[in-house]
Amino acid sequence: MRIALLVMMFPPKNLGGTEIASYNIAKHLARRNxxxxxxxxxxxxxPNYKSESGFFIHRTxxxxxxxxxxxxxxxxxxxQVTKIRPDIIHAQNITMGMIAFFGKKFFKIPYVVWGRGSDVHLQWKFKKYVSKIVLNNADVSIALSQNMKDEMQKLSKKDIYVIPNGIDPAIFKESKVKKDYTGTKIIYVGSLLPIKGVKYLIKAMQILHPTNPDIHLTIVGDGSDRRSLxxxxxxxxxxxxxxxxxxLPHKDIPQWLCNNNILVLPSNSEGMPNVLLEAMAAGLPVVATNVGGIPDIIKNKRNGYLVEPKNPQEIAEKIQYLINNSQMRKIISEQNKMDSQRYNWNNIVQNLDSLYSKVLKTD
Structure with a gap:
């Protein structure tokens, strides 16, 4: 099968969740011949053209x-689509889906669109109009989470599939996992943008510091909020x-996660953040906000704790609880390592491949 995957940005210089997911999707589809x-x-x-990990990259x-x-x-x-003449187009968010829509309209190429997060949960110009066109003309529409599906379904007459992001568990086996269930090392990994809510995590640190003078937070990432933070x-x-x-390069993230004790994700809005899956694979308990696709992954007392957005007091309370309860941290750590296996990219891409075959009616 010849597949054209449309994504606005791509590694190595762009390392957001969609970009990393797109790289892994392409790599694993190529492995499936x-x-x-x-x-x-x-x-x-x-380079504007490159062959890498078994797939081809065309930069425009x-x-x-x-x-x-x-x-x-x-x-x-x-x-580029007209030159490649793919059997199917895969659009990595709704805006990319407009290009796929024109590919179907003018060249009869079927397409799949996968909602990624901000394209579904945030407001942007012509969102309702574009989303209706893309979703209702897609051969298959996919959401990362049940919450995202519910939002997309409001604008689509067709049923929407749910397929989450994935991870490669092997990279965590290669990292040195420190089995320390008593440490007070907190980590945040993500962009430093207002929507990520990092200021509420810093306020939580202010609350925690008087009773935990050795507590330490490592903030991995960059963005427009860095100076103010x-x-x-x-x-x-x-x-x-x-x-x-x-x-940091994405290949370095597993070791940074393994060297810390708790991941905190204080976002005001999210799709399905890969870093949660990576933290679980590293055996970290998670404290994260109850927004977007996060509650699809994190269950209270099983994988960590959910808190309300913009609530530093609640973030601090959950971190403190985990600091005080090393046995609970150990239980959650082992559970997270087991649960993360469900998100292996091999399984995720196999499900995606099945949808392609369904569209093209091939085995």
Whole structure:
């Protein structure tokens, strides 16, 4: 099967959840003997055409001028589609689905669209109009979580499948997992943007510090909020307790997770964050907000604890509970390592492959 996978950005320079998932989807589809072509935007210093991990990457021009840039990207991507002539187009979010829609309309190529998070949960111009066109014309629509499916279903007359993100458990076996159930090392991994709610985690650290003077938070990631967050840390006199390490290569994340004791994800909105699955594979208890697809993964007392968004007091209470209860941390740690096996990329892509075959009516 020849597959064109459309995604706005792609590694190595872009390492968000959608980008990492797209890389793994392409790699695992190629391992299943499919001819996979990723169509994405260009990056300075990165070749516009490359073969990697058994699949092909085609990078087209992305002008960052508002609207005009997106239109140019759509046109150049459509040109790539006509050259590749795929059996099926896979769009990695609803906006990419518009390109797939035109591929179906003009060239009769079926398409699959996979909602990724912000395209479903956040507001953007023409969202309702575009989403209805893309979802109602797609041969298959996929959501990452039940919550996302419910949102997408409001705009689609067709049933929507749920397939979560995946992980590669092997990379955690290669990392040195420290079985320390008494430490007070907290980690956050993600972008430093307002929607990620990191300031509420820093406020929780301020609450925790007086009774836990040795507590330490490592913040992995970068973004527009970094300067203001660093300023908060100085104002709260937590410079010795909170470290900003910036953006790291994705291959380094497993070891950073394994070197810490608890993952906290204080987001105001989420799709289905990969870092939760990675933290589970590393055996970390999780404290995360009850938003988006997070409750599909994290069950209270089984995988960690859910808290309400924008509530530093509740975040602090759950972290403190885990600090005080090493036996509970051990139980959750072992449970998380077992539960994470369900999200193996091999299984996820097998389900995706079955949907492709259903669309094309092949075995």
């Amino acid at each position: 499919h001819e996979v072509h990723v169509i994405t935007s260009s990056d300075p210093g990165v 021009v992305l002008n960052h001028t508002k609207y005009i840039g997106i239109v140019l990207f759509a046109i150049t991507s459509m040109i 660093e300023q908060m840390v100085h104002e709260y006199a937590l410079v010795q307790n909170i470290s900003f390490v910036g953006k």
